[in-house]
Amino acid sequence: MISLQLLARTFGPVHALAGIDLEVGGHEFVAVIGRSGCGKSTLLRLIAGLLAPTSGRILVAGQEVTRPRRDVSLMFQRPALLPWRSVLANVLLPAEVLGLGDHRDRALELLDLVGLAGFEKRLPHELSGGMQQRVSLCRSLIQSPRVMLMDEPFSALDAITRTELSEELQRVQLEHPRAVVFVTHSIDEAVLLADRIVVLSPRPGRIHEIVDVPLPRPRALGQVELDEVSRSLRGLLGEVTA
Incomplete structure (x- = not known):
């Protein structure tokens, strides 16, 4: 590859x-x-x-x-989440930028996969560092790289x-x-x-x-x-x- x-x-x-x-x-x-x-x-x-x-x-x-x-996705040391966007919206950001269409179901599936089901509407400041990095991981996976x-x-x-x-x-x-x-x-x-x-x-x-x-x-x-x-x-x- x-x-x-x-x-x-x-x-x-x-x-x-x-x-x-x-x-x-x-x-x-x-x-x-x-x-x-x-x-x-x-x-x-x-x-x-x-x-x-x-x-x-x-x-x-x-x-x-x-x-x-x-x-190809790149995940950094810091989550770098947009503070004004919800967890779900942060995960969906690459799909929006790349014009990949509706990936909401995919985002919810990923959040469930990493144990963040139910946190979709939270803002980054409401999450622990580990939870923020889980969101970042989901964001890296949203376009199925x-x-x-x-x-x-x-x-x-x-x-x-x-x-x-x-x-x-x-x-x-x-x-x-x-x-x-x-x-x-x-x-x-x-x-x-x-x-x-x-x-x-x-x-x-x-x-x-x-x-x-x-x-x-x-x-x-x-x-x-x-x-x-x-x-x-x-x-x-x-x-x-x-």
Whole structure:
């Protein structure tokens, strides 16, 4: 579904990414980890068509990415909900902007899926941070994207809520699989969610290692097998920063 071919991006004298080669399957969940400043968020913006590569190619569903696509959604660290719009109206916003027609039933289905049935008329300030991010997740799914790009979507939440939303995302992916590229600083979160984990080196970001997580789902934090993969990843991160 996603093909990155010798991808590089510079910002003036700063080399953010260099030589990125990566393939992501249509139902595959790929996490990207690395130290701050290694180009993780830049990578997502390139795939989303919000930035142009300095060199290399980006293909989604066989087509070169030159601008944002309707079948690719991007979820940020902060919910960024419009404060004057209800929960339902916030979820429906991408469908309205893209002219996709009436998606009310789809929005209600998504809100029910993430446990927010009955909150359709609430305003964002009436919700907890975790509930706001659930709304943001529904908004990212409203146009049924083939690709979801997620930039540390749970990092601003407390540990308990973060775990709950990670488990919620795992359930959503099991029920409605799609290609996901998920940037995180949390090794445990990456191991819980991903089929493969890409370890980026410090700037310029290069792929240092790709680690498979061949464990059945659903998964739960604290599993011995997950802890073993987490320890291996910590060792890899130590290598690239040594």
